[in-house]
Amino acid sequence: MKKKLLALSLVLAVLSACASAPSESAAATPAPIATPAPTAAPTSEPTVAPSPQPSAEPTPVPTMAAFEPVSVDSWMANANCRMPDCTLSAPPDGKPRLDEMVAWPEDGVTLCTTCQTLEEAAETFHTTVDELKALNPDWEEGFARDGYFYQLKLQAEPYILPQNDVVWVKVRAAWAEFGYKTVYEVPASLDPQAAAAMGMAYYFQQNFCGGFHAGSMPSEDAGEDADGNFHVRAVDGALYTKFSEFDNFLHAVYSDRRVEEIAYSEDGFYKEGPNDTILSVDGDRGGNIAYCGYLFTEPETQPDGSLKFYQIILTCEDDSFHGWDVTEPVTPDTATLRPVHLVPTEGGWRVDELGLPN
DSSP states (O other): OHHHHHTOOOOEEEEOTTOOOOOTTOOOOOOOOSSOOOOOOSSOOOOSSOOOOOOSSOOOOOOOOOOOOOOHHHHHHTTSSOOOEEEEEOOTTSOOOOOTTBOOOTTOBEEEEEESOHHHHHHHTTOOHHHHHHHOTTTTTTBOTTSOEEEEEOOSSOBOOOOOOEEEEEEEOTTOSOOOOOEEEEETTSOHHHHHHHHHHHHHHHHHBSSSEESOSSEEEOGGGOBTTBOEEEOTTSSOSSHHHHHHHHHHHBOHHHHHHHHSSTTSSEEEOGGGOEEEOOEEOOOOTTEEEEEEEOOEEOTTSOEEEEEEEEEOOOTTOOOSOOSSOBOOOEEEEEEEEEEEETTEEEEEEOOOOO
């Protein structure tokens, strides 16, 4: 398995949720390329796409979408809604940072993934089900009740994490009463508008779509307009109060597929209410106390022109770790892969897949 993973061509970049925010005056806009090219790396890397399977007929190669780059200003101006402010800037040395109480794992970490089936993981990471079972002797007990394998080990050897350049994306909706962390790190090689869309997705998801909170804030009881789990209605001070404007925001940031999941699905977070109102679920959640930050693999262009890469979540799974009331920095020992997918459109890049790290 080691040889198979060594052949994969990704380079990691650190993204720490505990990273310090840049000052308000930081305004050096980076100049990442419009379409990142694959970067070769000698380290043992996860793969983005399954290996080709032999077949009687050759598999058609998707036609790469060809779109002109869209500037951040043009993207926001054409969103047909009031967009949060979005600013890109560069860290002083271009490098990601971990919180002062998180130490860099110099000796590597255990590389894992989350998946629904062993076959899925074997195909994605160019290995076999038998090898995965050998690496995870407790795989049957590790199959969670919700139908997922969590922290499924992918290789026996420690995984060494390189550090790649990043940019800061600062997002702020001045009219919204709620919105916590506003600065996010993303790979520096992204097109500026792709970086802005990714930062905007982080902001929305962390604050209003499954992160610290799920649903509109502030809100009121929807009363007789409630529809199943969608039982609160957005009120003044929320990110949006009209569904038509909210829908335009979602389509400016996300792919059509992802918008459908967020606001047009019974399993989603939002729903259109009477008279252009916004109905939503209402709830908060906690985070994983073992969480230490997150990294990125280098974005790679796919045959259809989209970008795929991984968010890699760092955690400390050591039995001796019991929380952050510590005097010495905590060293992460586990990295779990989570896919990211950005797709190009005539109006710029859209986020098709991006999960919160914690």
